[in-house]
Amino acid sequence: MxxxxxxxxxxxxxxxxxxxxxxxxxxxxxxxxxxxxxxxxxxEKEPAPVTAKPAVSVVDDKSKMAAIIAAITELKKTKS
Amino acid sequence: MKLKNFFLMLMFVFAALSVSVQASEHAQEKVTQEQAAQESTYEPKGIGHMLASFYGTTGLKAILEPHEGVTNGEGEEMSLFAQGWGRVMMFAIIFLLFYLAIAKGFEPLLLLPIAFGGLLANIPIANMTSEHGMLGIIYNMGIANEFFPLLIFMGVGAMTDFGPLLSRPKTALLGGAAQFGIFGSLVGAAALSQYTGMVDFTLKQCSAISIIGGADGPTSIFIASALAPELLGAIAVAAYSYMALVPVIQPPIMRALTSKEERQIVMKTTRKVNKLEKLLFPLVVIVMTLLILPDATPLIGAFAFGNFAKESGVVDRLSNEMQNSLINIVTIFLGLGVGSKLASDKFLVMETLGIMIIGLLAFAAGTAAGVLMAKLMNKYSDEPINPLIGAAGVSAVPMAARVVSKVGSEEKPGNILLMHAMGPNVAGVIGSAVAAGVLLSIFK
Missing domain, CATH: 1.20.5 (Single alpha-helices involved in coiled-coils or other helix-helix interfaces)
Structure with missing residues (x-):
């Protein structure tokens, strides 16, 4: 068909x-x-992350600085 | 202790050497036997005779003097025309495709590999499309079993942002209306073969051709290889060339169906979409597919997986891979594999002309249906909708949306419709996958 x-x-x-x-x-x-x-x-908490972010980064920077300084002093010690 | 280790190592080296020496002796024996066998069949010939018999193996002779009994990659006999002039015509068509891809920028990512695959497929004697030829291997690896289009769909899913659609859900209906391009041209294909007698398509072939109206390359290839693999080459070439021609085909239709005031409508800015909505959306689509149309699962499943991986935000490595390397590799294979169907005996038939005509019709019908639907929505909706965005309902992401935006800003400078058009555009991808699932389910 x-x-x-x-x-x-x-x-x-x-x-x-x-x-x-x-x-x-x-x-x-x-x-x-x-x-x-x-x-x-x-x-969604819109403003929250915006205000929280700089605070976190300051802390981060501080701890990073501390780590860098510690590393440098350590290096100097081993060299001398 | 170290000395002991050294000696152990030396012993191993010697043992390995002696084994390989034995092996190579074995191999040499074999070679000499083979040489003997060859020498017994090889007869010395004069240089004239050699040149003549070499001419017999050239492509020049194969094209100039076609003869009966020559088979193509699948072992079917080729007509004299397909061996001679057919090949020459195909070379011309392929160079046209190269021109369009390189000079005109028509979907070069796919047209170029497809055209090159076609070039290789038309080389006589080499039999690239046979089971053991490169193109044949690629074709059987991922196109005959419909695998590559799904991988492409996964990458497209990982690239797609459903934000614009989620912020204005009802524009999804425009992506549905534009699928009229598929079913309208299905009727067109059936009428063409029933009333004109120019071509003789079966219902399966009509369906495979009409999917060009979905304006979605991977979906077209997926359906064509499932329903009518013999038409795959022409369907893929038509789908990709018309997709590249969207900026030429669509604007006149869009202008013809809308008034100037309608085209100047400014749409409200869309609301911001919650991240969770975007994350849940692919799952919602999957659940709906599972309930309504399991036959569309391969396409929608791959698409949703890609999108889910992207929106989850925790597997960026995977989603980047899908969007970049994976989709690029598969595009190369897909192009070459489809190109293998551009062999002269497959492509130079009346059906190809019919497919080209129906494909154009399909694009036009899809655009028109989308625009008309958007007009209707504008009339009955509380917020203004520019009818132009209906044209983006044919998938062709993101080309169709860009065309809409361009036409819109020509009518009224500063009226940016791109984000509004992306909604129907991505809904069109889902719509054409659903339409493909319907066609597959009919022929089960």
Whole structure:
């Protein structure tokens, strides 16, 4: 039997577009839901890291300095 | 103690030497036997005779004097045309592809390896596309089993930022509308073969061709090698050349379907997206694929893995690898492997012309459907949506989004639509992977 190609492909089109749209529509709803839930329960602390950062780096610098000085004195000792 | 060690070592060295000497004696015996065998079949010839028989092994003769009984890499007999003029025509086409890739900058990363693979595939006698030829090995290694496109998808996933989509979720529907390019051209392909008789496509072949409308190279190759491997070369070349032509194909369609006021719409800036949202998104997509369309898992799974690795932030080494070295290596193999299907006997057929026409139709239909959908959304949405961003729903990341942004800023300088267009653009990638999954599930 000769298959009606156009008829079949029209059916494919209906099925395909429905699945694509349903998939994306559900995805849209999930994205909205997810955004709401995350906003509510896990809000991102925006300003916190900005203020915390310099403090951390100062401490870091100090300890780094100490380490460098210690290393240099150690080196001098071993050389002399 | 040291002395003892030294002696031990010496003993080992001697032992190893004696073994290798024996082995080489063995090998020599073999060689002399082989020589004897060869000498018995080799007959001395005059220099004229030798030159003549050498001419018989040249490519010049193979092209100038095609003869019956010559087989291609797969062991099928080649027509006289495919051996002679067909090859010459293919060389011309390949040089056109080189020109487009190098001088015009048309997707050079893929067109160049594909064209070079085509060049190698059309060399007579060498049989590069056979099972033991370089191109054949590459093809069987990762294209026949649909592996390379998935690796590319993984890299694309690791490069994709879903932020713009997450900040305005409903633009995902535009990426769905643009998939009309796939299914519309599926009907077009069916009509072409049913009513014109120019070509004779089966439904599987129609589906494989229509996926060009997804404007997604790896997806096209994936589906073509699954449904219609005989058309792979033409489909891949059409997909990548039209993707490169997006800046030429899309703007006229976008302008024809929208009014000047619509094109000048300025969209609100998008909200900032929480990191956790981005991290969870690939998992959400995977769960949906698992529930609705497991057939799309290979494509979406690889894509989601790449994206998850990137957004997790703890495996930067892996995600960098996927985005750079891995995708580059696979691109070389993918290009050469696809090029192996540009052999004259496979490419110079009426079907190729049909594929080129349908591919163009598919791109146009996808763009139009995306723009129309965006117009509709603009009418019924509370916030203004510039209909131009619908054109970015055909995947072709990020080219389509750039084109949208360019057309938008031409209409109204300073109106930057790029980030707004990236939403439908990445949704288009998911949409075309879903459409591909539907087509695969039909032919199961």
């Amino acid at each position: 000769e298959i009606d190609l156009v008829g079949e492909s029209l059916k494919f089109m209906v099925l395909g577009m429905i699945v694509v749209f349903v998939f994306l529509a559900v995805l849209v709803q999930l994205m909205k839901l997810q955004a709401k839930l995350i906003e509510k329960y896990f809000p």
